[in-house]
Amino acid sequence: MIKDLFQIQNYKLFLMNMTLLGMAVAITAPFLVIFMTGHHGMSSSVYGIFMATAAVGSFIVNTVIGRMSDRLTFDRKYLIIAALFMQICAFLSFLLIPNTWILIVSYIIFFSLGAPAMPQLYASARESINQYRSSIAVMANTILRSMFSFGFLFGPLVGSLLLARFDFVGLFCGTVIMFLVVFMASFLIKNSIPPAVSDEIELTSFEEKKSPNLLKNLTLLIPFLAFTFLHVGQWSYLLNMPLFVTSHLGEADSAVGILSSICAGLEVPLMIFMGYVASRISSKTLLIIAAFVGGTYFLSIGIFESFTMMLVGQLALALFLAILLGLGISYFQDLLPQFPGYASTLFANAMIIGQLLGNLLGGFINDLLGVENAFYFSAAFLFTAFILFFFTKKEVREGEI
Numbered sequence: 001m002i003k004d005l006f007q008i009q010n011y012k013l014f015l016m017n018m019t020l021l022g023m024a025v026a027i028t029a030p031f032l033v034i035f036m037t038g039h040h041g042m043s044s045s046v047y048g049i050f051m052a053t054a055a056v057g058s059f060i061v062n063t064v065i066g067r068m069s070d071r072l073t074f075d076r077k078y079l080i081i082a083a084l085f086m087q088i089c090a091f092l093s094f095l096l097i098p099n100t101w102i103l104i105v106s107y108i109i110f111f112s113l114g115a116p117a118m119p120q121l122y123a124s125a126r127e128s129i130n131q132y133r134s135s136i137a138v139m140a141n142t143i144l145r146s147m148f149s150f151g152f153l154f155g156p157l158v159g160s161l162l163l164a165r166f167d168f169v170g171l172f173c174g175t176v177i178m179f180l181v182v183f184m185a186s187f188l189i190k191n192s193i194p195p196a197v198s199d200e201i202e203l204t205s206f207e208e209k210k211s212p213n214l215l216k217n218l219t220l221l222i223p224f225l226a227f228t229f230l231h232v233g234q235w236s237y238l239l240n241m242p243l244f245v246t247s248h249l250g251e252a253d254s255a256v257g258i259l260s261s262i263c264a265g266l267e268v269p270l271m272i273f274m275g276y277v278a279s280r281i282s283s284k285t286l287l288i289i290a291a292f293v294g295g296t297y298f299l300s301i302g303i304f305e306s307f308t309m310m311l312v313g314q315l316a317l318a319l320f321l322a323i324l325l326g327l328g329i330s331y332f333q334d335l336l337p338q339f340p341g342y343a344s345t346l347f348a349n350a351m352i353i354g355q356l357l358g359n360l361l362g363g364f365i366n367d368l369l370g371v372e373n374a375f376y377f378s379a380a381f382l383f384t385a386f387i388l389f390f391f392t393k394k395e396v397r398e399g400e401i
Contacts, residue, residue, distance in 0.1 A: 008132045014125045015147045022151020024178030027159040030256045040100045048363020055356035057112025065116040066345025077189040079120045084183040086114035094172045119344040126340040138330045142275030145326050152264035160257035223392045229385035231354020233378035236362030240374040266318035271326035286323050288389045294320030295382030301375040
């Protein structure tokens with residue numbers, strides 16, 4: 001099966017791009033809250049609002065682009081390239097703009113416009129996979145997503161080294177360089193499906209299929225809410241973990257990178273393994289397990305308040321993320337096989353809304369109850385998702401969406 005994957009058009013390029021994209025995000029992600037609270041004087045609540053606003057912008061842009069992307073009259077790769085250019089501009093803002101409020105506005109605008117990069121990259125990959133053999137889509141997507149996590153294995157370590165040697169200037173330069181490499185490499189993507197061509201004769205012979213309405217279809221809405229709640233808990237953890245480790249536990253900034261890298265290192269083999277397991281155990285069962293395991297880990301942070309226990313718990317966190325991120329994109333694409341762009345966007349928007357609420361509420365919980373209690377909040381959302389998944393379907397039959 002692995003040999004078959006490399007016969008897929010562009011697949012090697014997709015693997016490289018996802019790895020570098022993971023590194024680009026991971027270099028900065030664990031340290032951004034430290035930079036904004038330390039260098040720009042933000043409180044946890046204000047930082048949460050900042051990230052939540054960026055998530056709202058990302059959601060809007062993703063939704064618009066996602067609905068349009070499956071009816072493009074030009075190559076999808078140009079959407080990817082444009083979005084990656086916006087991401088480069090977003091992180092250049094940290095290097096070029098010293099004023100806090102102008103920086104906030106610049107980052108939100110460019111980050112939002114760059115949000116479609118990942119879902120459109122997945123959609124492009126799915127088109128290539130379907131053209132070769134759709135039966136290996138779950139495995140192909142899982143390995144593709146694992147490469148993003150593989151980037152997270154090295155990203156935080158690289159970020160820690162850049163931070164120690166060149167301070168935050170080096171950190172943001174490293175991120176920009178990684179995005180720039182992916183940007184240049186994306187020009188090499190070959191179109192797997194000819195762009196949609198407007199033809200008046202064909203338009204009169206059939207009715208164009210429309211993407212289903214999420215709010216009117218429980219088959220989509222319930223798993224969408226469950227995925228959103230999983231991401232709320234995860235993003236609240238990501239916001240509060242660096243502050244908890246450095247401020248509450250008194251560890252060095254490098255300890256944050258160590259936790260992130262250990263998790264990513266465990267996540268990659270677990271994600272590939274879950275790709276094989278998914279052919280024998282339903283995605284619904286695996287997602288239920290993920291929600292319970294992740295919720296238990298977040299609960300343990302608040303109970304033990306120990307860096308050593310957090311190190312041990314990275315195995316549980318890695319399993320949770322391997323299932324959530326490794327199988328999530330395939331779950332939605334299987335629900336909407338005729339709309340790969342919209343399906344990928346649903347998955348991305350669940351993460352974006354989760355990011356919005358996780359950052360916003362996580363910041364407020366931090367300020368109101370203390371960072372040590374914020375992880376109970378994360379656990380509550382994961383256990384709620386755990387319950388919701390019992391009401392989802394193992395598979396969706398034709399006519400249900």
